Amino acid sequence: xxxxxxxxxxxxxxxxxxxANVDVISAYPIxxxxxxxxxxxxxxxxxxxxxxxxxxxxxxxxxxxxxxxxAVGARTFTATSSQGLALxxxxxxxxxxxxxxxxxxxxNRALSSPINIWNDLSDIMAERDxxxxxxxxxxxxxxxxxxxxxxxxxxxxxVLLPVAVNLDGFILSHVIEPIELFEQKExxxxxxxYQPVLRLDPEKPVSMGAFGSPEVFIEVKKQVExxxxxxxxxxxxxxxxxxxxxGRVYKPVESYxxxxxxxxxxxxxxxxxxxxxxxxxxxxxxxxxxxxHIRLWRPFPFKEFLQAIxxxxxxxxxxxxxxxxxxxxxxxxxxxxALFGKxxxxxxxxxxxxxxxxxxxxxxxxxxxxxxxKYSQKQKDFQYELxxxxxx
Amino acid sequence: MAKVxxxxxxxxxxxxxxxxxxxxxxxxxxGDWRSKIRPVTDKEKCIKCGMCWIFCPDMAYxxxxxxxxxxxxxYCKGCGICAKECPKDAITMVAEEE
Ligand code: SF4
Ligand code: SF4
Numbered sequence: 192x193x194x195x196x197x198x199x200x201x202x203x204x205x206x207x208x209x210x211a212n213v214d215v216i217s218a219y220p221i222x223x224x225x226x227x228x229x230x231x232x233x234x235x236x237x238x239x240x241x242x243x244x245x246x247x248x249x250x251x252x253x254x255x256x257x258x259x260x261x262a263v264g265a266r267t268f269t270a271t272s273s274q275g276l277a278l279x280x281x282x283x284x285x286x287x288x289x290x291x292x293x294x295x296x297x298x299n300r301a302l303s304s305p306i307n308i309w310n311d312l313s314d315i316m317a318e319r320d321x322x323x324x325x326x327x328x329x330x331x332x333x334x335x336x337x338x339x340x341x342x343x344x345x346x347x348x349x350v351l352l353p354v355a356v357n358l359d360g361f362i363l364s365h366v367i368e369p370i371e372l373f374e375q376k377e378x379x380x381x382x383x384x385y386q387p388v389l390r391l392d393p394e395k396p397v398s399m400g401a402f403g404s405p406e407v408f409i410e411v412k413k414q415v416e417x418x419x420x421x422x423x424x425x426x427x428x429x430x431x432x433x434x435x436x437x438g439r440v441y442k443p444v445e446s447y448x449x450x451x452x453x454x455x456x457x458x459x460x461x462x463x464x465x466x467x468x469x470x471x472x473x474x475x476x477x478x479x480x481x482x483x484h485i486r487l488w489r490p491f492p493f494k495e496f497l498q499a500i501x502x503x504x505x506x507x508x509x510x511x512x513x514x515x516x517x518x519x520x521x522x523x524x525x526x527x528x529a530l531f532g533k534x535x536x537x538x539x540x541x542x543x544x545x546x547x548x549x550x551x552x553x554x555x556x557x558x559x560x561x562x563x564x565k566y567s568q569k570q571k572d573f574q575y576e577l578x579x580x581x582x583x
Numbered sequence: 584m585a586k587v588x589x590x591x592x593x594x595x596x597x598x599x600x601x602x603x604x605x606x607x608x609x610x611x612x613x614g615d616w617r618s619k620i621r622p623v624t625d626k627e628k629c630i631k632c633g634m635c636w637i638f639c640p641d642m643a644y645x646x647x648x649x650x651x652x653x654x655x656x657x658y659c660k661g662c663g664i665c666a667k668e669c670p671k672d673a674i675t676m677v678a679e680e681e
Contacts (some may be wrong), residue, residue: 290599351598387596398602410593411600419595 198295200331201226207338212259214265217245217256221275224298250275254282261291273300287322292345300360309548316512325489331368359461443492452481469556507563519575538567544578618661628673635665
């Protein structure tokens with residue numbers, strides 16, 4: 192049976208990657224992702240993991256090498272953060288369109304400037320439309336589990352898309368948490384070796400990533416879109432299988448204290464557990480508040496999300512990224528889009544907070560919920576509010 | 584624009600737009616947007632070295648049995664690289680009629 196140990200979350204992710212028996216790791220170190228790849232390189236040099244470790248000269252090369260490796264049929268892993276992810280940007284789209292099931296840990300960190308190594312979601316949100324499956328961990332155990340699951344989801348012949356497993360920089364990556372680690376023999380039946388459908392093979396030559404004129408480009412993009420939407424079914428299957436084997440159940444959106452809740456807070460990532468404490472504190476005072484957190488960000492689980500917030504009069508969204516000059520953050524935008532056109536829809540109050548690692552405390556969430564309810568009563572017409580910004 | 588032979592419903596497109604038939608770029612004829620000049624080889628000067636064939640970025644030359652290189656207007660863009668690289672100045676770029 193799985194053993195529970197206190198372990199830094201980054202290290203546990205490298206343990207998960209090791210259990211996944213990856214063939215190729217190509218990565219470039221960047222704070223706060225560094226511990227994941229450092230630990231993997233140790234596994235490789237100590238002979239504990241029989242993978243090719245490619246120490247590339249940049250993240251652009253890290254992702255390019257990952258694509259090449261995946262194209263020959265190797266199980267491939269990489270990891271990055273912030274500016275590193277931005278440098279991968281160009282190749283991110285290729286991974287999805289070329290249907291290469293690369294798995295990547297994205298240790299979320301703000302994009303400069305000012306130069307900032309702390310946590311927000313601006314890095315991954317700039318990759319929202321890259322065609323990757325994108326999941327968010329709320330704690331260390333989830334980061335570990337989602338990493339293992341990611342390979343199975345990505346490599347499913349019905350999916351064949353890359354997966355980004357997001358975890359908050361420092362807040363998750365550098366903390367020591369109790370984590371249940373699997374034994375190799377427990378993982379092997381869940382995650383058999385990768386069986387590519389198409390691969391680069393000198394015996395049977397094909398060309399990948401070739402030219403696509405206007406006459407064929409849309410058809411390739413349509414395929415990716417259908418695969419991404421269709422992947423939700425596979426994600427659900429993999430999570431069900433995982434739950435049956437190991438007892439931890441994952442859903443695309445999770446509800447916390449939403450029974451009878453008139454106001455529901457929407458979160459993503461590690462802030463969720465702090466937000467839960469705020470919900471508990473308000474529930475104790477008799478307030479009808481609840482929480483819904485989004486684990487599967489792409490493809491967006493519209494049906495499950497709408498079901499989860501059903502009955503709420505007010506929805507407060509807390510975004511950790513800003514779309515400047517727009518309506519707030521990407522999560523708020525998605526929530527509003529999901530509700531638009533529905534006959535009965537709650538009032539949506541959009542908040543942007545915690546940029547560049549600004550701490551989000553229980554009090555922040557209470558402030559957000561208070562404001563959301565106040566604005567809802569007045570039906571205040573506003574785009575979004577930036578929380579915690581000093582005016583004086 | 585040359586006709587594309589890959590017009591197929593999205594479900595039939597090979598995974599990720601992968602090309603399953605090696606060398607099928609040959610079917611995609613692009614010579615119709617050549618600059619209005621083309622190379623002409625003077626066989627008297629040619630020493631069959633193959634530099635034109637190696638350097639042509641569009642693989643517009645093919646190697647003949649007798650050692651000379653045939654030019655193919657279906658792919659040539661008129662860039663002049665072959666003329667520039669020929670060690671014997673055997674290739675001249677000549678203007679094409681409209
Ligand atoms: S002009 Fe350019 S494209 Fe044409 S044959 Fe010479 S090298 Fe090739
Ligand atoms: S480069 Fe000049 S000399 Fe050499 S094969 Fe071509 S035409 Fe002949």
